[in-house]
Amino acid sequence: MFFNKLKFILVFAVLLVVGLAFVATPATEAVTPVLSVPDEVANVDTESDTLGIQVYGIRAESVSFELTIMFQNDPNAATPVNTPVTGFDETDIELFAFDPNDQFVQRGAAVAPVDSDVPGVYTTTITAGGSVNRVIIRIPAAAANTILSPQDVIDGTAATPSVPATPLEVKIIRSAAPPLTLTPDKLVRGDTPFTVTLTSTKSITLGSADLKVTNGYLDSIVPDAAKRVWTLTIVPLPGRAEITVEAASNGAYVFPKGTFTVDTTGPVATIAGAPSLGGGPFPMTIAFNEPLQAGTTLLASEINVTGGTITSPTPIPGSNVYSAILTPNPGVTTVTVQVNTGAVADAGGVQNTATPSPAHTFRVAATGTPTGVTPRQGTVTISEIMFATDGGANEIQWIELSNTSKTETVALDADTGWELIIENYDNPRANNEPLSGTINFKNSGRVKTISPEQSVLIVSADGRNSGTTHAKGQLFGATRVFKVYPALAAEFGMRTSRDAFLHPTQGFHIKLVDGRNNLVDEVGNLDGSVRTADRPTWELPNGWTEDGARTSIIRQYREYNPRIRRYTNKGIALDGTLRDAWVRAAETSFLYLSQKNIETWYGSRTDHGSPSIRAGGALPVQLSQFRPDLTETGTVAINWTTESEVDNAGFNILRSQTRTGEFKVINVQLIPGAGTTAERNTYTWTDTTAKPNVVYYYQIEDVSLGGERQTLATVRLRGLVSAKGKLTTQWGELKRSRD
Numbered sequence: 001m002f003f004n005k006l007k008f009i010l011v012f013a014v015l016l017v018v019g020l021a022f023v024a025t026p027a028t029e030a031v032t033p034v035l036s037v038p039d040e041v042a043n044v045d046t047e048s049d050t051l052g053i054q055v056y057g058i059r060a061e062s063v064s065f066e067l068t069i070m071f072q073n074d075p076n077a078a079t080p081v082n083t084p085v086t087g088f089d090e091t092d093i094e095l096f097a098f099d100p101n102d103q104f105v106q107r108g109a110a111v112a113p114v115d116s117d118v119p120g121v122y123t124t125t126i127t128a129g130g131s132v133n134r135v136i137i138r139i140p141a142a143a144a145n146t147i148l149s150p151q152d153v154i155d156g157t158a159a160t161p162s163v164p165a166t167p168l169e170v171k172i173i174r175s176a177a178p179p180l181t182l183t184p185d186k187l188v189r190g191d192t193p194f195t196v197t198l199t200s201t202k203s204i205t206l207g208s209a210d211l212k213v214t215n216g217y218l219d220s221i222v223p224d225a226a227k228r229v230w231t232l233t234i235v236p237l238p239g240r241a242e243i244t245v246e247a248a249s250n251g252a253y254v255f256p257k258g259t260f261t262v263d264t265t266g267p268v269a270t271i272a273g274a275p276s277l278g279g280g281p282f283p284m285t286i287a288f289n290e291p292l293q294a295g296t297t298l299l300a301s302e303i304n305v306t307g308g309t310i311t312s313p314t315p316i317p318g319s320n321v322y323s324a325i326l327t328p329n330p331g332v333t334t335v336t337v338q339v340n341t342g343a344v345a346d347a348g349g350v351q352n353t354a355t356p357s358p359a360h361t362f363r364v365a366a367t368g369t370p371t372g373v374t375p376r377q378g379t380v381t382i383s384e385i386m387f388a389t390d391g392g393a394n395e396i397q398w399i400e401l402s403n404t405s406k407t408e409t410v411a412l413d414a415d416t417g418w419e420l421i422i423e424n425y426d427n428p429r430a431n432n433e434p435l436s437g438t439i440n441f442k443n444s445g446r447v448k449t450i451s452p453e454q455s456v457l458i459v460s461a462d463g464r465n466s467g468t469t470h471a472k473g474q475l476f477g478a479t480r481v482f483k484v485y486p487a488l489a490a491e492f493g494m495r496t497s498r499d500a501f502l503h504p505t506q507g508f509h510i511k512l513v514d515g516r517n518n519l520v521d522e523v524g525n526l527d528g529s530v531r532t533a534d535r536p537t538w539e540l541p542n543g544w545t546e547d548g549a550r551t552s553i554i555r556q557y558r559e560y561n562p563r564i565r566r567y568t569n570k571g572i573a574l575d576g577t578l579r580d581a582w583v584r585a586a587e588t589s590f591l592y593l594s595q596k597n598i599e600t601w602y603g604s605r606t607d608h609g610s611p612s613i614r615a616g617g618a619l620p621v622q623l624s625q626f627r628p629d630l631t632e633t634g635t636v637a638i639n640w641t642t643e644s645e646v647d648n649a650g651f652n653i654l655r656s657q658t659r660t661g662e663f664k665v666i667n668v669q670l671i672p673g674a675g676t677t678a679e680r681n682t683y684t685w686t687d688t689t690a691k692p693n694v695v696y697y698y699q700i701e702d703v704s705l706g707g708e709r710q711t712l713a714t715v716r717l718r719g720l721v722s723a724k725g726k727l728t729t730q731w732g733e734l735k736r737s738r739d
Contacts, residue, residue, distance in 0.1 A: 031071040031083045031146060033139045033165035037126075038065060052171050062130050063172050067093075067137065069114070069122040071144060071162060082120030085144035085162065090114050090124055092143035096136040097128060108132045126170075133172045139165035173254065192348045193219060193235045196245060196258060203227040210251035215240035236262055266352035267292060269339045270580050271360040273326060274572050279364045281327040286313060286339060288320040288352075289580065293345040298322050302343035304359070307335035328364045335362045356578055358537075363519055379405045380450065381573040382510055382523045384585075386552040386602070386609055388543025389504040395550060396463035396603030397502050399510065400611055403450040410450040415515025417442025420458060422492075423526055425506035425536065434500050435493035442515070444487040446478050454480070455612045457602060461485040461497035465602040465611075476602065480612065504543070507536040509577075523555070523576030538579040545608065551586035552609035585609045624680075626713040628687070628698045634721055636687040640700055640713075643680055648673035652709075653685055654699040659714065663699050670703060692721045 053065050072080040090111045097108025112125040128135050142161035208218055219233040236243050246257035273284030298313045308329050313322035328335045338359035342351045384400040403410045412418040420439040441447055447456050462483055465476045485497045492501040502508050509524035525536040545551055556574045574581035586608040601607040625641040650670040654663035674681045696717040703709050
């Protein structure tokens with residue numbers, strides 16, 4: 001009997017084990033959905049756990065925002081891991097909407113179908129109705145299941161349902177007013193009052209209680225006649241570096257916060273001038289980068305000159321520039337000039353430091369230059385540099401040399417040969433960085449001359465370029481491109497053509513000397529000596545744009561023309577050893593070239609730059625006709641024709657009632673030019689504001705992509721506009737002139 005009982009127990013145990021083999025074993029770990037939405041307002045109503053969606057509009061508008069659901073094994077881990085799930089869709093999302101009185105709103109919020117591009121992560125759009133100001137989002141338990149692996153199926157493991165998500169509460173912050181726009185963030189000068197504007201789409205009433213100013217106070221609020229644009233005068237508190245203007249928490253309106261940074265840096269001076277041959281007196285300018293304090297007078301005693309004397313500086317009206325005459329001492333080869341600390345102050349009272357720093361050095365040429373061999377010192381300049389490089393990618397570097405002479409061809413192989421001496425930043429802890437080296441144009445390469453008003457490129461290696469689409473394929477001819485890698489790979493430590501010959505991030509110093517070892521130009525942020533341990537005096541600009549394109553740095557050229565009372569693009573190159581002399585091509589209007597289907601690049605089609613076109617140089621816009629004519633409708637039709645254009649953003653039409661009077665621009669927007677083209681272009685623009693029986697003179701002005709301007713022609717209108725809009729011929733006896 002006992003034996004039968006034992007036998008029964010054993011058989012039952014075996015059957016139990018076999019039976020369990022066919023029962024699914026539950027998974028051991030459940031996933032948790034984690035919810036998130038954009039948080040546009042921090043700590044809404046002091047509720048630190050409530051997210052806020054800011055709405056600039058009227059209360060009746062519906063509001064949409066994005067919801068993200070991430071299914072995670074351990075949401076509390078330092079780096080949670082998203083886990084793929086199955087069975088989840090928008091029907092698993094529960095929404096509860098409430099109005100401002102906390103009353104439940106039936107169907108007050110809706111959810112769009114979910115989308116998933118990443119395993120375990122879903123996105124959707126929640127739309128709250130116009131009467132809703134609070135939405136609570138929940139995902140209950142078992143909204144999704146873990147995904148079984150093949151082994152799970154073999155083992156009989158069951159899919160584990162997800163656990164509930166922590167509910168998410170989103171508050172909708174609405175404005176009862178139309179959308180308001182605040183002046184964009186800007187730099188304000190010193191501790192002086194400044195103005196910002198609030199702009200509305202319709203009339204509003206704005207008071208000080210609607211505004212909150214931090215680190216300053218509101219001095220006045222002035223509306224325009226329509227009460228749509230309100231001008232706020234803000235006074236910064238002493239010693240504060242940042243002022244913010246935002247909507248008051250209990251105000252009637254809502255608008256984005258504005259942040260305004262106080263300029264605590266004094267004026268910075270840039271000194272420029274071209275020493276005359278033989279060491280005689282020459283004009284120089286001292287340009288400050290911001291307006292000076294009212295009543296400021298720069299004295300000769302406040303300028304430190306070593307190796308020469310300077311006359312009393314004369315302010316140039318309407319600018320931050322002083323002019324003076326500098327006379328080198330007999331026999332000197334260099335003269336240094338520096339504005340002393342505290343010589344001037346900006347509009348906010350912040351004084352300058354000693355600038356430029358180090359002092360600007362003028363190199364004095366003792367004798368003239370033989371005609372036809374080299375032009376006067378300073379005519380050939382290093383005008384643009386593409387230094388950015390991406391390790392492992394064929395990103396070509398290049399240096400542009402420009403000859404601004406209108407008549408002289410520069411013989412780079414004259415005498416012992418012109419040299420480009422390149423010092424690269426030496427980082428002993430880094431490998432495969434470019435070495436310092438010298439390029440002698442007489443000894444290697446096919447680049448031997450630079451034609452008048454032309455440029456040549458020194459490139460790291462042969463690369464793709466826009467030569468076939470620009471200037472009929474002649475832009476990058478072999479005699480205008482010097483390739484460093486084939487000629488001087490060992491000199492610069494280039495193991496492959498992909499290696500850089502300029503340091504890509506820290507810095508370099510480049511000297512251009514002629515065949516008689518006279519320094520012609522120098523640029524860079526190092527001291528120019530390979531025997532010293534360098535520390536860059538200024539940081540190279542970022543050679544990459546936000547969208548991953550390369551950008552060159554472009555040398556600035558300028559000179560003040562007192563006749564037209566503005567800077568012109570016929571000036572000399574700013575000191576290339578100073579940061580202020582350079583601007584990133586991506587920060588200029590060179591994008592206009594691509595809009596006109598004119599390409600200027602070497603290395604990559606997406607580059608921002610203007611290789612072989614000197615930015616700021618004299619614009620070779622060849623104007624063949626400029627003619628204003630009366631029309632039968634009482635307007636003035638202005639027609640002009642260009643034979644070619646380079647670096648030309650467009651034109652302005654200016655008008656005056658006398659030939660020597662003040663010419664004012666009369667076109668509201670710049671009249672677009674053709675950018676860069678060798679083709680003829682004809683333009684027409686109509687002056688509809690000319691008054692009857694008034695003598696008019698017209699000027700045409702072209703504007704470069706870098707913002708430089710020059711007047712091309714001045715013409716007197718032949719005849720007068722009649723009071724009835726008909727032509728008169730009072731000036732018929734006069735010949736058309738270009739005076």
